[in-house]
Amino acid sequence: MELGVIIVVVVALAFDYTNGFHDAANSIATVVSTRVLSPRSAVAWAAFFNFVAFLVFGTHVASTIAKDVVLQDVLTIGVIFSGLIGAIGWNLITFWLGLPTSSSHALVGGIAGAAVARFGGHVLVEEGLRKIGVFIVLSPLIGLALGLILTLVIFRLFHRVHRVEALNKGFRRAQLISAAAFSLGHGANDAQKTMGVILAVLIASGHVAKDGGVPLWVVLAAHTAIGLGTLSGGWRIVKTMGSKITRLQPVGGFAAETAAAVTLFFTSANGIPVSTTHTITGAIVGVGSARRLTAVRWGVAGRVVWAWVITIPGAFVIAATCSLIVKAFA
């Protein structure tokens, strides 16, 4: 295998590792804050379900990243490398600015920007980008509606339980299942994005046929990377997240995680790369709005909307610049 291919594969797996590191908090923060599990146990729980996701879901999302963003013929190793640098660069900038942006959207913007800078706008795959673009907005909306409906259903089913403490006690245990389901969805959708990048570089270098599927070693490597990322660093972020969202009761945590998990299962099964962070944020807003709108932290929701607007153009510009530099030196 050529050195360029190996470098891109390693960078892609590093990207996956950081994704697990940062997003672990989304799935287990409520379990930690309600003291169902210790931070370390919760992270191990999430990492396990991140890893086994490949047994449950196919590799449709990986195919979308590799084949439905830009024409396959223009996905050279240089373009993929530039796209990855654009996504990582954008993530670092927004991490520094404290913006809750999506790695998934950054990856799509990065690949598109790198390819357009090198070959022109005609290389974009219109239908694939329309699918991704629609679900950038739709996935938090679905998560929000499901979170709200699930909360209402739970309260209707358990309306005879007058003591909120008793209800929350039962749902503390149920959160183990909902957190596992969300981790499964996270592993399925986010690990597949890395698989898509590696698949694209393997196709570009001739190691996989154009109509070929994702090799098993790529599937295992991507799930291992995201699982290890969750396992090694996530608990630090979980501690912070757990203390920030203590207002979310076990019932709400269960509803939010389940709603987000269902959304991720649907999108993963249909090959749609979505932001797991934005999906769970939408679901949490849905749970909060079951009571009243003022229960929702609109500052956070507003920042997510801004993140939607600027992520793809931002990563696009960085990747395009990187692509032109690579072209100049190639």
Added chain:
Amino acid sequence: MDRRVPFFLVSAVVAFLLVIPSPEKFRGICEVTGVVYIILAALTALDSFGKPD
């Protein structure tokens, strides 16, 4: 008026607008999401759940 009503209606409009750029395969899910938000807005307006702001 409960502030959730306009919020849900705007969400419904956004979901219906997404039908336009959506590939044909996913237009149904956009429409269903829009309908669900309209129902939520209607239920909220009728004060069927929760407490208003």
